[in-house]
Amino acid sequence: MPEGSVEARLAALEARCRKAEDHLEILNLLNTYGPLVDSATAEAAGELWVEGGGYSFTLPDGGTKRLSAPDEIAGMYHWEGHLELVKTGCAHLTGTPKISVKGDEAEAVGYSVVILKEEDRWFLWRAAVNHWTFRRTGEGWRIVERFNRALDGSPESHATMRKVTGI
Numbered sequence: 181m182p183e184g185s186v187e188a189r190l191a192a193l194e195a196r197c198r199k200a201e202d203h204l205e206i207l208n209l210l211n212t213y214g215p216l217v218d219s220a221t222a223e224a225a226g227e228l229w230v231e232g233g234g235y236s237f238t239l240p241d242g243g244t245k246r247l248s249a250p251d252e253i254a255g256m257y258h259w260e261g262h263l264e265l266v267k268t269g270c271a272h273l274t275g276t277p278k279i280s281v282k283g284d285e286a287e288a289v290g291y292s293v294v295i296l297k298e299e300d301r302w303f304l305w306r307a308a309v310n311h312w313t314f315r316r317t318g319e320g321w322r323i324v325e326r327f328n329r330a331l332d333g334s335p336e337s338h339a340t341m342r343k344v345t346g347i
Contacts, residue, residue, distance in 0.1 A: 202281045205321050206288060206314055214272035217257050218265075226254030229323045230315055238308070238330040249323075269297030270305070277312070280347035284316035289344040292328065307331040309340045 182188060209228060216225040229235070229249030235256075236246040247253045256262060277290025289311050296305035308331055313324040329337040 199281055202286065202316075202321070203279050206279055206281075206286055207276070209314075209321050209323070210274045210277065210288070210312070214274060217262070217272050218270055220257060220263065220266045222254040222257035223250070225257055226250030226252075229253060229326075230317060233322070233324045235326045235328070237326075237328040238332070242332075244329075265294070265296060271295040274310075277310070278344050278347060286314040286316075286321065287343075287347040288312040288314070289340070289347060291331075309337055311340050311343050 213225065213228060215221075216228075227250050231249060233249040234246050235249070235253050236244060239245055247256055271294070273293050273295065275291040275293070277288035279286060279288045289309070292308050292310050293304055294306040295302050308328045310329075311325075311327040314321050315324050327340060329340050331337055
């Protein structure tokens with residue numbers, strides 16, 4: 181195809197549209213997460229991942245844990261601590277991430293926060309940085325891995341933030 185031909189321009193436009201649609205679908209996927217976990221809709225939350233995918237996060241004691249999808253991830257939303265958050269009133273918010281799509285694989289880096297209700301006030305309960313990987317599947321984009329680290333000033337949280345430059 182000649183560079184300036186209608187066919188070449190149409191192919192370039194289709195590629196740009198697909199990239200924009202991929203970004204939007206990934207944003208919608210990430211923004212589905214909070215309402216699912218905040219309403220204790222555990223199984224649907226676990227199904228946002230590919231089978232065998234994972235979620236690695238910082239524990240309250242500073243350690244880390246990785247859960248596998250979908251069952252272990254869905255099971256987390258039945259943990260007593262999580263259900264207490266839901267009963268109190270909480271909001272898991274995903275900040276707009278930087279997304280990079282390469283064919284049927286994608287990455288995103290961005291912040292997440294949890295807002296918790298305490299009596300008649302709301303406060304920021306937890307803040308973290310996330311590195312997500314995604315795969316296009318027959319059901320649309322799904323999470324492969326979520327690497328989440330508390331914003332605690334640790335070298336690991338800073339290294340996760342710096343991933344924004346490499347995607």
